[in-house]
Amino acid sequence: MGQQQDIYFVPSKSYWPFVAAIVMFVTVFGAAHWLNAEPGEAGFGESLLGIGVLGILFMFFGWFRSVIRESLAGSYNSQVDRSFRMGMMWFIFSEVMFFGAFFGALFYARMYAVPWLGGEGHGVLTHQFLWSDYSAAWGASGGGGPGHVGGHFETVVPWGLPLLNTLILLSSSVTVTIAHHALKAGHRGKVLAFLGFTVLLGATFLYCQAHEYIEAYRELNLTLQSGVYGSTFFMLTGFHGMHVTLGTIMLAVIWLRVLRGHFNKEHHFGFEAVAWYWHFVDVVWLGLFMFVYIL
Amino acid sequence: MAHAATHDHHDDHHGAPKNFFTRWCMSTNHKDIGTLYLVFSLTMLFIGGSFAMVIRAELFKPGMQLVQPYFFNEMTTMHALVMIFGAIMPAFVGLGNWMIPLMIGAPDMALPRMNNLSFWILPFAFTLLLSTLFLPGGGPAGGWTMYPPLSLQGDSVAYVVFAVHLMGISSIMGAINIIATILNMRAPGMDLLKMPVFVWSWLITAFLLIAVMPVLAGAVTMLLTDKYFGTSFFNAAGGGDPVLFQHIFWFFGHPEVYIMILPAFGIISEIIPTFARKPIFGYKAMVFAIASIAFLSFIVWAHHMFAVGLPLGAEIFFMYATMLIAVPTGIKVFNWVSTMWGGSMTFETPMLFAIAFVILFTIGGFSGLMLALVPADFQYHDTYFVVAHFHYVLVTGALFAIIAASYYWLPKWTGRMYSETWGKIHFWNSVIWVNVLFFPQHFLGLAGMPRRIPDYNVAFANFNMISSIGGFLFGASQLIFLGVIVHAVWFSKKKATDRVWEGAKGLEWTVPSPAPFHTFDVPPVIHDEDLAHGHVDH
Numbered sequence: 001m002g003q004q005q006d007i008y009f010v011p012s013k014s015y016w017p018f019v020a021a022i023v024m025f026v027t028v029f030g031a032a033h034w035l036n037a038e039p040g041e042a043g044f045g046e047s048l049l050g051i052g053v054l055g056i057l058f059m060f061f062g063w064f065r066s067v068i069r070e071s072l073a074g075s076y077n078s079q080v081d082r083s084f085r086m087g088m089m090w091f092i093f094s095e096v097m098f099f100g101a102f103f104g105a106l107f108y109a110r111m112y113a114v115p116w117l118g119g120e121g122h123g124v125l126t127h128q129f130l131w132s133d134y135s136a137a138w139g140a141s142g143g144g145g146p147g148h149v150g151g152h153f154e155t156v157v158p159w160g161l162p163l164l165n166t167l168i169l170l171s172s173s174v175t176v177t178i179a180h181h182a183l184k185a186g187h188r189g190k191v192l193a194f195l196g197f198t199v200l201l202g203a204t205f206l207y208c209q210a211h212e213y214i215e216a217y218r219e220l221n222l223t224l225q226s227g228v229y230g231s232t233f234f235m236l237t238g239f240h241g242m243h244v245t246l247g248t249i250m251l252a253v254i255w256l257r258v259l260r261g262h263f264n265k266e267h268h269f270g271f272e273a274v275a276w277y278w279h280f281v282d283v284v285w286l287g288l289f290m291f292v293y294i295l
Numbered sequence: 296m297a298h299a300a301t302h303d304h305h306d307d308h309h310g311a312p313k314n315f316f317t318r319w320c321m322s323t324n325h326k327d328i329g330t331l332y333l334v335f336s337l338t339m340l341f342i343g344g345s346f347a348m349v350i351r352a353e354l355f356k357p358g359m360q361l362v363q364p365y366f367f368n369e370m371t372t373m374h375a376l377v378m379i380f381g382a383i384m385p386a387f388v389g390l391g392n393w394m395i396p397l398m399i400g401a402p403d404m405a406l407p408r409m410n411n412l413s414f415w416i417l418p419f420a421f422t423l424l425l426s427t428l429f430l431p432g433g434g435p436a437g438g439w440t441m442y443p444p445l446s447l448q449g450d451s452v453a454y455v456v457f458a459v460h461l462m463g464i465s466s467i468m469g470a471i472n473i474i475a476t477i478l479n480m481r482a483p484g485m486d487l488l489k490m491p492v493f494v495w496s497w498l499i500t501a502f503l504l505i506a507v508m509p510v511l512a513g514a515v516t517m518l519l520t521d522k523y524f525g526t527s528f529f530n531a532a533g534g535g536d537p538v539l540f541q542h543i544f545w546f547f548g549h550p551e552v553y554i555m556i557l558p559a560f561g562i563i564s565e566i567i568p569t570f571a572r573k574p575i576f577g578y579k580a581m582v583f584a585i586a587s588i589a590f591l592s593f594i595v596w597a598h599h600m601f602a603v604g605l606p607l608g609a610e611i612f613f614m615y616a617t618m619l620i621a622v623p624t625g626i627k628v629f630n631w632v633s634t635m636w637g638g639s640m641t642f643e644t645p646m647l648f649a650i651a652f653v654i655l656f657t658i659g660g661f662s663g664l665m666l667a668l669v670p671a672d673f674q675y676h677d678t679y680f681v682v683a684h685f686h687y688v689l690v691t692g693a694l695f696a697i698i699a700a701s702y703y704w705l706p707k708w709t710g711r712m713y714s715e716t717w718g719k720i721h722f723w724n725s726v727i728w729v730n731v732l733f734f735p736q737h738f739l740g741l742a743g744m745p746r747r748i749p750d751y752n753v754a755f756a757n758f759n760m761i762s763s764i765g766g767f768l769f770g771a772s773q774l775i776f777l778g779v780i781v782h783a784v785w786f787s788k789k790k791a792t793d794r795v796w797e798g799a800k801g802l803e804w805t806v807p808s809p810a811p812f813h814t815f816d817v818p819p820v821i822h823d824e825d826l827a828h829g830h831v832d833h
């Protein structure tokens with residue numbers, strides 16, 4: 001299918017961007033209202049938040065439906081394809097930087113803030129005047145920081161569920177790659193099998209993660225409030241879990257699209273974009289496993 | 296087949312749609328979206344400006360005059376947030392939207408629908424932000440830098456954080472779009488090193504935006520969870536550290552400063568060659584200087600925090616790294632001056648603003664060098680000297696460049712010439728009063744007047760009154776700007792030619808004035824002599 005390079009494609013008008021702006025506003029306005037609601041006056045913020053989230057789902061459905069239709073109609077030439085690829089790559093780069101902020105917070109808290117509170121380096125006076133009985137440590141023995149915020153807790157043992165989760169995510173990266181090769185070879189049945197397998201592995205990961213959270217809260221007293229250890233642990237793994245959730249949904253959508261025959265050997269950028277995203281989520285997990293669980 | 300499909304989608308091939316909602320809310324047209332950005336930015340300029348007027352009115356005399364201290368703090372906070380995220384950044388995105396496709400011979404932005412979403416997020420985000428002023432507890436009053444624990448007081452935290460998230464999403468999508476446009480949509484023959492400097496400056500700025508806006512999102516998310524969900528990122532009792540926020544914030548904040556000035560460098564590098572009737576001096580040096588400034592912006596953030604108690608090694612590293620930035624910046628100033636050297640210069644309004652930019656931005660650069668020195672900064676930190684410094688780089692720097700760009704390209708946008716007389720009146724009023732406004736603030740700062748306070752020692756009375764008078768008149772001068780624009784858009788009788796300016800070079804001057812709704816449907820054939828920098832020897 002030769003594409004003429006000298007003809008540009010400019011998409012037709014669409015109301016979806018405007019709808020997207022509105023539903024995003026409704027969502028965050030509702031969320032802000034909910035966060036500030038006094039006990040007893042609940043309701044308005046949550047409802048707005050719920051409407052907003054449903055609106056966002058509706059918007060994604062509608063916007064992607066129109067894009068998929070245009071794609072199937074053959075409107076997108078190789079130049080548009082390159083724009084999409086660049087868009088996805090730079091979006092993933094922005095996600096990397098987002099996680100970078102939280103990893104940065106983890107390293108800073110662990111390497112600087114906590115030792116300084118224990119009297120190291122130029123933190124000697126802070127230590128002397130504020131918490132002279134605090135001995136700096138990370139993890140369970142560090143407690144919830146010098147103020148024992150959140151009380152005593154135990155940390156998650158990395159060689160149980162987290163190790164299993166690492167193996168699950170690594171295997172899912174393999175299965176999605178096998179599916180990709182099968183797609184390029186034109187074996188649809190194999191694509192469906194291995195992509196389906198990837199979705200199941202993603203879902204299993206999420207189940208294990210939920211199990212780990214429940215155990216942390218019930219058995220270990222490790223909560224979001226457990227000082228800076230709890231904050232970094234749950235924010236990093238939590239945002240990662242949200243990304244796995246999103247990735248699993250995207251993989252499931254791609255599975256359905258493969259089932260409907262939307263992709264062929266040459267044109268399957270939707271598949272590739274989701275695969276890139278899945279690998280990114282995988283790499284972030286390796287960083288988490290190393291720096292949050294093991295070290 | 297590809298041909299037919301393309302034209303199926305050109306349902307608006309012959310011009311702008313008549314229906315107001317269809318045209319402006321569903322647009323996929325880079326010119327219309329650029330116009331939306333510019334109109335939004337001008338609106339925010341006046342809203343943020345009115346906050347500044349409140350500040351200067353309160354500071355007109357010592358003692359509490361007009362407003363409550365809390366409201367004063369709300370004004371300083373909101374003035375900064377509105378001007379940075381509402382006026383300066385959207386103005387540059389608007390200019391980029393309008394001009395980048397025209398300058399590289401593209402029919403539109405690479406991702407036109409996402410472009411529309413990037414814009415439409417902004418009015419909602421600022422509705423959210425400005426609405427906090429009317430909340431029972433009031434708006435944010437801890438400064439635009441949102442340092443905890445001060446910024447965690449009050450109920451506005453969630454609204455501000457979500458507004459910042461929305462602005463960040465908008466900026467990231469806008470930046471992705473600009474990168475994809477520049478890397479993927481250039482007409483054949485428009486090599487990277489033939490692109491106008493403005494396009495180069497935006498390519499690098501867009502990279503900075505994608506790299507740091509997510510970091511800001513992370514920082515404010517931690518504020519949100521510290522406030523509402525009991526995390527301890529910035530709480531020393533839980534093992535966190537308020538200084539951690541400052542590190543993350545300024546890792547975003549310093550590149551952000553260059554996000555607000557690099558496109559200005561690009562604009563000035565377009566305007567000066569046109570009116571000096573000479574190609575830019577040292578094209579490649581200009582491009583590499585921008586790239587080096589962008590690189591350095593990632594390793595200088597802690598110079599905003601010299602007084603917070605950093606280890607000595609960190610202070611020394613960040614001091615020297617910061618001073619290094621003077622080298623590429625000096626190259627740029629040198630090259631602008633060299634471009635004018637021996638040129639046959641004329642002084643139309645855009646050129647006047649550009650020359651004022653070169654001189655006044657350099658003053659801001661020099662005060663920046665002074666602030667970069669750790670021992671000196673202990674004295675200047677959080678004084679009016681800092682206020683004077685960043686207003687020289689942001690008002691006479693970024694804003695003057697935006698105004699210059701507006702005059703420069705307005706005839707191309709509207710097809711009509713603005714009133715040169717009134718443009719010059721606007722220029723002279725602006726350039727005189729802005730200096731009356733900000734120059735005395737250097738002296739106030741050196742004498743020790745702290746920033747962000749509604750009342751001050753009587754020793755500072757005279758310079759504050761002078762500064763306030765300059766402020767009111769500078770504010771009023773911008774009404775002339777509004778008048779010139781309104782006149783040029785709707786009333787001016789004088790038609791603009793396609794080239795508009797005698798010495799103008801570049802693809803944007805080869806299309807009719809006003810630029811038709813669709814340009815470069817078919818890629819233009821590029822002749823090096825048409826380009827601003829195409830004939831430069833590489």
